[in-house]
Amino acid sequence: MVLLSASACGLAKLISICERYAASHGLVYNVSKSECVIFKVKGKCPPVFPPVRLNGQPLNIVDQFKYLGHVVSADLKDDADIERERRALSVRANMIARRFAHCSKEVKVSLFRAYCTSFYTSNLWADYTYKRYNALRVQYNNAYRVLMGLSRFCSASGMFAEARVDCFYTTMRKRATSLVRRVRASSNSILTMLADRVDGLYLNNCCMTHVRRNK
Template sequence: MQFKAGPKSYKMTPVTLCGTALKVVQKFKYLGHWVTENMTDNDDIERERRALCVRSNMLARRFARCSNEVKLTLFKAYCQTFYTCNLWVSFTQRAYSALRVQYNNAFRVLFGLPRYCSASTMFAEAHTDSFDAIIRKRCASLVDRLRHSPNSILNVLAQRWDSPMFARWVRLHAPPVAAPRRF
């Protein structure tokens, strides 16, 4: 894979391994996470959105007659994983919102709630985490594990204030400061 640096692309000489030219790809899956040549996370967010859709539909079909306690336990186990979400730092708001809406709709469908009911209310009443709370917790957990890692390289990377990961963590945990009002 050739990573792009902005809008420019450069012609690279073919790379060979044991006399065989390696195929250049635009994206590949590494440890379950989609890595793309433009270094965005939209493809991985879409992968997670589709997986959530499949899992939530399966739960809604198979467990429609279960109690709400059982449904909530299943929802937490199958629909709150968001594998590698703590690595997402470069994505469009459209991709991110599509996953958030899918998560909210999955909860509504599983519990038979109206389509336009308040997401914050339904999660508060069920005593479960909203989409934003899950993402915040996962990102904070990653930063904490990196900062306390015995691996000195990971530890140094986690301490960098200018890293994209730390910037994402700050955006998740600190609301933007509004400009002062002029009267």
């Protein structure tokens, strides 16, 4: 469970509500497994932040935590989550290459599409460095080369076109477009508000960021 508040006072009130609910239902929150992140606005952080307490004990202040598999950082940047995805892709690709080395090309292509193009929560990436993003692209290309037994110096665009497999940029654009479409079709009032904003930072980023990166 995640609690979000714009102030320390508001967060304390939310925690108090949770503590009362837990006490009335015979539950106890595990303080050792609970953490607090102070999000920075434009890289700035309050010089003094009162301790956040749960069951009377102060919570550890951390710079990042993983929520539903997605790494959330205090600076609101996505580099850490992109690195998580790059490492996960490397593990999946090497596992497939070892176990299915003697399969046909068609089987390998199907496995690559199924296990190496998911990029879990990549739709949410909005603020990251090109270096980290490019490292994931290189990993994606190399994963396909290893699986198919191709030279590391062969053309990425050529090998994907020949196999009719989406390249990295195409995969990312499809995922971003999918999220935009679902947000705009949602009946949720909050998502509808975001979709209706012409100057919406996040949706505009989904529509344009991967186009710019591909230049």
